[in-house]
Amino acid sequence: NAGVIQTPRHKVTGKGQEATLWCEPISGHSAVFWYRQTIVQGLEFLTYFRNQAPIDDSGMPKERFSAQMPNQSHSTLKIQSTQPQDSAVYLCASSLAPDNYAEQFFGPGTRLTVL
Amino acid sequence: AQSVTQPDARVTVSEGASLQLRCKYSYSGTPYLFWYVQYPRQGLQLLLKYYSGDPVVQGVNGFEAEFSKSNSSFHLRKASVHWSDSAVYFCVLSAGSNYQLIWGSGTKLIIKP
Numbered sequence: 001n002a003g004v005i006q007t008p009r010h011k012v013t014g015k016g017q018e019a020t021l022w023c024e025p026i027s028g029h030s031a032v033f034w035y036r037q038t039i040v041q042g043l044e045f046l047t048y049f050r051n052q053a054p055i056d057d058s059g060m061p062k063e064r065f066s067a068q069m070p071n072q073s074h075s076t077l078k079i080q081s082t083q084p085q086d087s088a089v090y091l092c093a094s095s096l097a098p099d100n101y102a103e104q105f106f107g108p109g110t111r112l113t114v115l
Numbered sequence: 116a117q118s119v120t121q122p123d124a125r126v127t128v129s130e131g132a133s134l135q136l137r138c139k140y141s142y143s144g145t146p147y148l149f150w151y152v153q154y155p156r157q158g159l160q161l162l163l164k165y166y167s168g169d170p171v172v173q174g175v176n177g178f179e180a181e182f183s184k185s186n187s188s189f190h191l192r193k194a195s196v197h198w199s200d201s202a203v204y205f206c207v208l209s210a211g212s213n214y215q216l217i218w219g220s221g222t223k224l225i226i227k228p
Contacts, residue, residue, distance in 0.1 A: 004158075031214065043205065043218035056215065091159070098214055101147050101166050106159040 002026075004107035006092050012113045013082045021077040021110045025094030032075050033104060034067055037089040046090075049075060050098045082114045117142045117210045121219035128196050129227045136191040136222045138206030147209040148189045149216070150180055154202045162204075165189065176200070198226045 005024040013019050025032045034046040036059075045059040049069040057067065064082075069075040079086055089111050093104040118141045128134050140146055150162040163174025170182040180191045189206060206219040 033215070035216075042220045043216075045215040045217075048215060059215070093159075095214075101164065101209070102214070103149075103161045103164065104216065106151075108158045 004092055004094055004105055006090075006107035006110050008110060009108060010111045010113070012115065014115055015083060016081050019079045019082050019086075019112055019114075021079075021090050021092075021112070023075045023077070023092030023107060024073055025075065025092070026096075026105055027073070029094035029096050029105070031095045031098040031102070031104075032069060033093045033095075034075070034077050035091040035093065037091060037109070038087075043091070046077070055098075079112075082112070084114045087112055087114045117208055117217050119206050119208050119217055119219035121204075121206050121222050123222050124220065125223045125225065127225045127227060130198055131195050134191075134193040134196050134200075134224070136204050136206075136224070138189045138191065138219060140187050140189060140206070140208050142187075142208060142210050144210065146189075148180075148182065149207040149209065150174065150178070150189075150191050151205045151207055152202045153205065153221075159205070162191070196224075196226055198228065200224060201226045 007022045030051050032049040037043045047057040047067045048055045052069045064080045067077045089109040091109045093106045095102040095104045120139045147166050149164045151159045153159050162178050163172050165172045165182050173179050203221045203223050205221045208217040
């Protein structure tokens with residue numbers, strides 16, 4: 001079991017460029033979550049998929065962020081026109097079942113730096 | 116609104132000493148509570164979780180936590196810390212129908228030799 005895989009581990013973009021982050025959840029897990037971690041804000045929920053369907057994107061900044069899950073083996077988080085305040089570690093997690101008690105397994109994160 | 120408060124940003128403990136990391140939550144319903152740990156340059160890992168039953172729950176590596184409904188608390192404890200316990204510890208609440216996790220700000224644990 002390779003765990004949750006996130007690529008790339010580090011990404012540097014210039015202001016205004018696009019960034020695409022990839023997540024491969026653990027095989028068989030039906031729930032996928034994206035979080036953002038910064039020193040100032042801590043860990044924040046971004047979005048959630050269940051069986052590939054988007055369920056809750058209430059944490060996503062509306063204008064430039066989007067997430068997709070085209071198949072059960074990967075999800076992407078895309079940030080258009082990146083800004084310095086988007087610099088953060090983006091974490092992907094998956095869980096076997098979508099319920100409040102299910103353990104979420106986290107990937108190592110993608111550190112995004114916007115210059 | 117749901118929230119989690121970890122009042123101590125940093126805790127320093129001597130190796131072999133006991134440990135308590137504090138956590139308070141705010142939620143009107145029945146809370147699902149977790150402690151996650153983030154070791155340097157590693158991903159977040161679950162230490163333990165609580166939903167119901169015995170208010171003292173055991174986790175990995177000798178950690179335990181005690182739930183108190185009256186105090187809205189879920190403190191983490193360990194009888195004897197090891198240098199390898201140095202990490203950031205997060206108290207987490209799962210609430211609502213979309214299973215998103217609500218995170219405390221984290222407590223950085225520093226172990227003195």
